[in-house]
Amino acid sequence: MVTDGHNHTKHFSPDAAQSVEELCTSAEQCGIRRLAVTEHYDADFPDSSLNWVFDIEEYKTAFPNWQSANPAVELLMGVEFGYQAHLASKIDGLALQAPFDVVLLSNHLIRGEDIYVSKLCYEIPRKERFAEYVATLAEMTERCSNFDVVAHYDYINRYGTDDDSRVSYDDCPAEFDRFLEALVSKEKALEINTKSIQKLAQKNACDIMPDPKIIQRYIDMGGRLITLGSDSHTPDGIGICFEETIEYLKSLGITETVYYKGHKPYPETL
Numbered sequence: 001m002v003t004d005g006h007n008h009t010k011h012f013s014p015d016a017a018q019s020v021e022e023l024c025t026s027a028e029q030c031g032i033r034r035l036a037v038t039e040h041y042d043a044d045f046p047d048s049s050l051n052w053v054f055d056i057e058e059y060k061t062a063f064p065n066w067q068s069a070n071p072a073v074e075l076l077m078g079v080e081f082g083y084q085a086h087l088a089s090k091i092d093g094l095a096l097q098a099p100f101d102v103v104l105l106s107n108h109l110i111r112g113e114d115i116y117v118s119k120l121c122y123e124i125p126r127k128e129r130f131a132e133y134v135a136t137l138a139e140m141t142e143r144c145s146n147f148d149v150v151a152h153y154d155y156i157n158r159y160g161t162d163d164d165s166r167v168s169y170d171d172c173p174a175e176f177d178r179f180l181e182a183l184v185s186k187e188k189a190l191e192i193n194t195k196s197i198q199k200l201a202q203k204n205a206c207d208i209m210p211d212p213k214i215i216q217r218y219i220d221m222g223g224r225l226i227t228l229g230s231d232s233h234t235p236d237g238i239g240i241c242f243e244e245t246i247e248y249l250k251s252l253g254i255t256e257t258v259y260y261k262g263h264k265p266y267p268e269t270l
């Protein structure tokens, strides 16, 4: 099984319920032998009831112990930085404060509100909502440099109530082109987030797999770096929907994904 490049633990991510031991045990049971721990670092997050930032020095100290306590699984030290316009240079600085294997960059907000709980978000007409979200992905990819992967480009439709809520290239082609062009020119990876797929499956959406046009456009522009991440927060989330997603990617002609170690992409055959 390929690497799971996106996971959270309760030690440093306030919304995760699994310990690193539980994560590693579950990974082994799924046949996953390598995974990235990518704890949340969302500075100035609007939901101040939880602490969305952690002490990077503490994380650096804890991580080697995690690896020695769980030798059957290779752990990659990662982080998921949450973007806001005023944080671009701060994120680039923070990313250098530890020898991260992989840095994910993501956006959990629309108009300053948390997409997970925002009601305003779903009052914005569907296409406008998607266009705004993808434009922010483009902006963060252009403005930040010290990251490897853009996580869950489809987060905007993960918690929506629309029946056909998969975000598609044709919803906002100009914004997707700008985003994918920035990814390709900066040689950053596009994550296929399998939790987003699972959420669409739970809503009985008609199309649950990522829009093939988005992936094809990235490849046509010269993109070669695709990662897989389950975004697990509990032990049952690791590797979720990986088998179906791998089959789907192969059906699109994609034969390899990558994982990052020391910020370098390593290919894995699907």
Ligand SMILES: [Zn+2]
Binding pocket: 080, 106, 108, 151, 152
């Ligand atoms: Zn996220």
Ligand SMILES: [Zn+2]
Binding pocket: 006, 008, 080, 231
């Ligand atoms: Zn995450």
